[in-house]
Amino acid sequence: MPQLTTNRFADRALDLVHSALNSRLAAALTYPHGVDRYVEQFAPTFALREVRAEVIATRHQTADSVTLTLRPNRNWQGFAAGQYVRLTVEINGVRRTRCYSPANSVHAKDGLIELTVKAHGDGFVSKHLKLDLRVGTTVFLSQAEGQFALPEQRPDRILLISGGSGITPVMSMLRTLCDEGHKGKITFLHYSNAASDQIYLDELAMINAQFLNVELLRAYNEDQSGELQGLFSREQLIKAVPDYADAQAFLCGPPGMMKVVQKVWADEGLSDQLHLEHFTAAPVVIDSANAEGEVRFIRSERLAKNSGATLLDQAEAAGLKPESGCRMGICKACTCIKTAGKVRDTRTGEISDAGEAEIQICVSVPVGTVTLDI
Template structure:
């Protein structure tokens, strides 16, 4: 078919001018050429430029890197609580991680705020901590995730967070304040001590400026200064939000806090009143199924003896670099086709033996011989 005469029949697809240009620059795509002129000049790819970087020592040793980003025109915005995937090139390999915006969804300048905790073994977080500066261009995805404020807004809200899990609920609080929300809000945050609390000055400022917002800080190590002390206990909810059973609760934090709060809500048959978001993978239980055998990465012509590690870890230990993001089963960027064999979901324990099915490498381990189209 000639490109100059694209119509084959009355129902045939027409070539758009953009489609014609992209066909001519195949296989790389037009954005690969435009980025040589200006990385932020894109037709299809969504990217973001770092316009401000602030680094803050939060706990005496750990550092929060707060990035302000200017997305390209393709950005559709987000709902408070959702996450985005950020991609960086490290030593020639594209690495992707998920972060929750911390700003209000109503921010007027269209900029995006991410707070990245620099973990000692975090490849992307360490890169951003060391290399992020104004002008750096990052890959960005559209917002995703079901952890978001419902419409219409509930009459009362309990926001519970711990550690780095503060960012999505911080976005919720900022959004509600921007909307002039007048229902009751309790913001309950768990941390080792006051110096471990990100956004503490602004949290106090928002609570002082809005008479419907109560800030409650629970310190698990510091004995003085907090509203509550120790790990989560049901009495904490009764102390700061005695009405929580008739409200909507949003929870994001480390696995221990998440498990404790879920167990309490399940025990009181309030599961439908609790919305949750993981920011760290749950602990991996010891395998309860046979993990002998060999995993074959067919396209790469690589095999690996099964050890009980996740398929993603096995691939990396075998020298492969499959695409991945959150490493906890949220973003689906590590999904690959299992052509044969049996795998186990490390979070649910579910066993799957169907051939030619998609599996998330980060939350599945091999059970016996497994073949992947990777």
């Protein structure tokens, strides 16, 4: 009871401080930089509205991954199992944003966030997170986003399918269901190159042993230590999960694998029972031979011949450094004003009108001459 009373007083004190710093007087005294800029000098994670978090632990489950434990500030509103956040880190004075899914249960009582990141060979941000991010560093987060999530009414039969680092959102789903004491059958089907590459290998084995309603199926392409071997196929699915048509399936993994899984469900008329998430950009075909017009960067007073690439790539080729993040149309960090001209959205193929509009330049290709306020 004394500890509870102390926590209440501490929360009340924080409420009073937050209210005072959010006042008009505080805003006037700290103009033009704002309260956060001053307070962060001695309390880096403090912000009136922005979600910031302190890195309190890092661990390496595999040779090419890092698991970050983050303590968010009081602005964090939580998440649904399966959703993602936009993580922003500062690297050499430039803020970079990428999307990652929390892997912890939504019922974790410590209020922490767990992100597991696989460092790809050409992954500028992921390699920084694995090699250079230190305990004590402050990072920036969005609130949780995305429609890929467990429904509030939990399905009786659940099939979780993941590949590689796509395990993180479905791991959150599994941990959440276990914390809730879910009684329905859960099959966890995961694909990796080898056991040494699998994230959460030991914990999954423990969950499988502890919860009788959880079936763990691990498929490896390079060794035979899993319950299955090789890549996903319809034949393998029928043999390993014969009742898959009765399940609500949740899928996250590399594009090639996801495409094969989607086709199986589509061919059998089960697409409504397959829920999926991925953060891979659609490939951009650069058609320089048929590209016409030019790209005008009016604020920078620069002009470039349209190369057929995305506007972000063309801006960088022109020597500009517009803000960007995920480079796949998710984080919206690259949004800017198109003052004139038409653009094609690389994700949908849709062509905009020629008037002024906000566009995401990482997924926009100019159709003729385009003018940007950059």
